[in-house]
Amino acid sequence: MMDIEEARALLESDFDVSRETFERLVVYVDLVRKWQKSQNLVAPSTLPQIWTRHVADSLQVWALHREATRWLDFGSGAGFPGLVTAICLADRPGAVVHLVESNRGKAAFLRTVARETGAPVVVHAERIETVTTEFDEPIEVVTARALASLSILVGFAAPFVARGAVAVFHKGQDFAAEITEATLSWDLDLIKHPSRIDAAGCLVEIRKILAKTRTA
Numbered sequence: 284m285m286d287i288e289e290a291r292a293l294l295e296s297d298f299d300v301s302r303e304t305f306e307r308l309v310v311y312v313d314l315v316r317k318w319q320k321s322q323n324l325v326a327p328s329t330l331p332q333i334w335t336r337h338v339a340d341s342l343q344v345w346a347l348h349r350e351a352t353r354w355l356d357f358g359s360g361a362g363f364p365g366l367v368t369a370i371c372l373a374d375r376p377g378a379v380v381h382l383v384e385s386n387r388g389k390a391a392f393l394r395t396v397a398r399e400t401g402a403p404v405v406v407h408a409e410r411i412e413t414v415t416t417e418f419d420e421p422i423e424v425v426t427a428r429a430l431a432s433l434s435i436l437v438g439f440a441a442p443f444v445a446r447g448a449v450a451v452f453h454k455g456q457d458f459a460a461e462i463t464e465a466t467l468s469w470d471l472d473l474i475k476h477p478s479r480i481d482a483a484g485c486l487v488e489i490r491k492i493l494a495k496t497r498t499a
Contacts, residue, residue, distance in 0.1 A: 290334040297479070298342045300371070307370045307400040308338060314396050315361060322388050324361035340480040341367035344426050344451050347476065347488065351423040352378040355448075357411050357439055358430035359384040362393055364453070365426060369402035381422075383407045383414050411439055422446070428453040433461040433487065437469050441492040449490050456483035470495055 285293070287309065294300040294308070312333055315324055329336045341364030352375055356365025359382035372378035382404055384390045390408035397404035407414050425440045425448050433452065440450040454461060458475070465471060472491035478484040 284331040285334045290338075293334065293339060294342065297339065298346055300342070303374065304371055307373060307402070308367070310400050311362070311366065311370060311396050312338065314392070314399065318392050318395075322361075322392055324389070324392065325363075335480060337361070337363045338367060340364075340453070340478070341428065342371070343476075343479055343486055344368060344424075344428075344453070345371045347451060347486065348424050348449070353421055353423045354380040355418070355422045355425045355443065356380060356382050357425070357427040357436070359393060359406075360386075360389055360429075362396060364428050366393060366396055366402060366404065368426070369397065369404045370400055372403055373401050375403075378403045379405060381405045381407060381414075381418075381420075383409065383411050385410045415439055415442060422448045424448060425450040426452070433458075433465040434468060437465050437471065437489065437492055440489065441469075441494070444489060444492045449488060450492070452487045452489075453478075454485055454487050455481065458485050458487065462487065468495055469493065 291305055294305055318324060325337060344364045345368045352372060354368055359365045365380050365382045369380035382393050384393060387408055390406050393406045422443050425443045427436050436452050444450055470493040471489055474488045476486040476488060478486060
């Protein structure tokens with residue numbers, strides 16, 4: 284298990300995280316551990332590696348688009364990567380991260396962390412389909428991690444990308460097969476960024492999503 288000083292060294296050296304941001308992340312990690320038993324926020328086997336497996340992994344998304352201040356995170360769960368991104372933006376005027384999480388217990392957890400850390404968060408305790416249908420605020424980056432296949436995520440993100448957002452999705456060792464499957468139905472302009480945490484995975488960044496016309 285990584286101690287606090289090791290975590291600080293990792294995040295400062297690899298992601299240039301400020302002291303204030305790190306202190307907020309410590310509060311967040313402590314709350315994950317406190318709520319884990321009641322909400323099963325992360326896989327129990329990954330809890331000892333929370334700083335690398337979850338926090339640092341999530342920071343990769345923010346590091347790709349540090350300049351962005353308006354984010355939308357699908358299926359936020361324990362808040363990786365959306366809540367980590369919000370904590371990194373806590374001192375940015377006008378920043379907001381929308382977290383979509385239909386599970387009421389997890390939504391309550393997300394609100395608690397936002398309150399305790401000062402993270403600029405709006406929690407939507409609704410299904411993704413409901414939020415995407417009604418949502419009309421400007422968004423720069425759409426994210427999701429460990430949620431669904433790329434084909435499904437692309438469908439959720441399409442209206443936001445059409446309005447100028449970029450989508451960034453964490454994908455594991457099966458990412459190539461997921462991309463192949465998604466491109467059967469969608470024309471995608473994408474970039475694969477190798478993961479700095481999971482050697483077998485990548486971050487799929489998508490800047491264009493167009494539905495392919497089906498032929499008879």
